[in-house]
Amino acid sequence: MNRKGSFFLAFFTVVAVFVFIVFVNMNKEKILNETKIVNVGKFSEVSINATLDEEEIELFLYTSMEYASFNALLKLGNDGGTLKEQNCEGISEHVIWKDNCFFSDNLEENFFDRFKDLFDGYVKEYRLDEVNIEWKIDEDGNLVVEPDGLIELGYENVRYGFEPDSEYALDYDFSDYNKILSKANDCIKDEEDKGVTRNNLFENCRNDKDFRWTIKIDGRYVVFDVAKMYKNLGEVAVKFALPYNQ
Amino acid sequence: MMSNEITDLIVAYALLFLVIIIAAVGFGPLDKKSFENDIKFSDDERLFLLNYLKTDVGDKKIADMIAFNENGDANSLKDLQGASRNILRFYGFNGRDYVLRVQYPNGDVKFLTASREGDLPSPEPRVDNRFRELEKYKTELGNGEKIRIPSMNSGLIIVELEVEDE
Numbered sequence: 001m002n003r004k005g006s007f008f009l010a011f012f013t014v015v016a017v018f019v020f021i022v023f024v025n026m027n028k029e030k031i032l033n034e035t036k037i038v039n040v041g042k043f044s045e046v047s048i049n050a051t052l053d054e055e056e057i058e059l060f061l062y063t064s065m066e067y068a069s070f071n072a073l074l075k076l077g078n079d080g081g082t083l084k085e086q087n088c089e090g091i092s093e094h095v096i097w098k099d100n101c102f103f104s105d106n107l108e109e110n111f112f113d114r115f116k117d118l119f120d121g122y123v124k125e126y127r128l129d130e131v132n133i134e135w136k137i138d139e140d141g142n143l144v145v146e147p148d149g150l151i152e153l154g155y156e157n158v159r160y161g162f163e164p165d166s167e168y169a170l171d172y173d174f175s176d177y178n179k180i181l182s183k184a185n186d187c188i189k190d191e192e193d194k195g196v197t198r199n200n201l202f203e204n205c206r207n208d209k210d211f212r213w214t215i216k217i218d219g220r221y222v223v224f225d226v227a228k229m230y231k232n233l234g235e236v237a238v239k240f241a242l243p244y245n246q
Numbered sequence: 247m248m249s250n251e252i253t254d255l256i257v258a259y260a261l262l263f264l265v266i267i268i269a270a271v272g273f274g275p276l277d278k279k280s281f282e283n284d285i286k287f288s289d290d291e292r293l294f295l296l297n298y299l300k301t302d303v304g305d306k307k308i309a310d311m312i313a314f315n316e317n318g319d320a321n322s323l324k325d326l327q328g329a330s331r332n333i334l335r336f337y338g339f340n341g342r343d344y345v346l347r348v349q350y351p352n353g354d355v356k357f358l359t360a361s362r363e364g365d366l367p368s369p370e371p372r373v374d375n376r377f378r379e380l381e382k383y384k385t386e387l388g389n390g391e392k393i394r395i396p397s398m399n400s401g402l403i404i405v406e407l408e409v410e411d412e
Binding site: 006007010011013014017018021052055056059060063064067068070071118121122125126232233 | 254257258261264265268269292293296299300305306309310313393394395396397398400401402
């Protein structure tokens with residue numbers, strides 16, 4: 001081969017390599033698919049991020065249900081278990097239980113009204129507008145709240161959706177309201193029956209081991225705060241007043 | 247060796263070098279883009295933060311302690327700082343520096359713990375610039391991993407863990 005031929009061959013080799021590389025790069029996706037090489041990094045990253053996002057949202061929803069429940073029980077107790085729209089007479093910020101103003105027959109629904117307002121506030125702020133909340137009574141007779149709806153998350157060209165599965169069982173027995181009313185009436189009657197030895201100590205209530213009673217006399221009424229610990233979140237008190245013959 | 251042969255040899259080496267450069271530049275991005283660059287998992291801190299919030303300390307979860315601290319006193323903050331310090335020191339982050347902070351809905355930022363000794367804020371503020379910088383580091387959120395949890399009152403609490411890059 002002469003010198004010109006050698007140069008041509010060498011130059012042709014360089015051009016051929018260059019053209020080959022350009023071709024491979026242009027057909028990269030096709031080649032990867034044909035050779036069954038999957039770009040696993042991208043999907044793994046999306047998958048891990050989606051799992052962590054889901055986990056974070058589940059934690060948020062569960063904690064929101066927990067705090068909304070506690071605060072709803074507090075509000076319900078502050079209103080003496082009456083309906084939200086009921087305008088009852090009060091004394092020292094305590095509802096007077098008399099005539100039509102007593103705690104409602106359906107305390108669960110009444111609780112849920114307040115709970116929903118609080119829970120919706122949390123999820124709205126977190127921008128989880130697609131989440132609804134429902135309640136049911138489980139086989140053990142406990143009120144259970146559970147979120148409902150499809151939460152969708154978006155990552156570069158990938159959408160991931162899941163239905164939240166955390167549910168929250170309320171650790172509260174609404175029949176406590178009846179127990180408290182019955183006990184308070186008994187204590188008032190005992191006190192009234194003492195006659196001249198009346199000392200307004202309401203011993204049977206104050207010595208009660210199921211609840212912590214705070215009792216005050218305010219004019220013609222006895223004002224009660226009857227509290228019980230709710231999980232580890234704090235005390236939930238039922239606040240009300242009952243007529244009292246001094 | 248004749249001068250023609252030397253010239254040919256030089257040109258041959260130059261062409262070989264050119265081929266290698268073209269191949270390296272041409273195939274490089276293909277390899278990296280497909281098999282290396284996309285595999286970046288920065289989930290360590292986030293996973294840790296999630297587990298930290300779910301950790302039980304006595305009869306309370308850390309998330310509850312953080313929420314309670316919003317209305318709490320100095321003692322509740324001390325308990326939270328102590329528990330957080332123990333958990334983060336145990337985890338260690340492979341010797342990297344870290345700082346853990348929490349921001350309440352009213353904008354108030356509370357420092358929980360950090361990797362270095364003497365990490366708790368001093369009760370008597372000094373006025374030199376270094377201290378100001380340190381105070382800023384403890385009382386303002388940074389660019390770390392953040393998780394939002396509900397507040398007991400209303401609104402959201404932001405928990406932030408900032409870890410030094412590897």
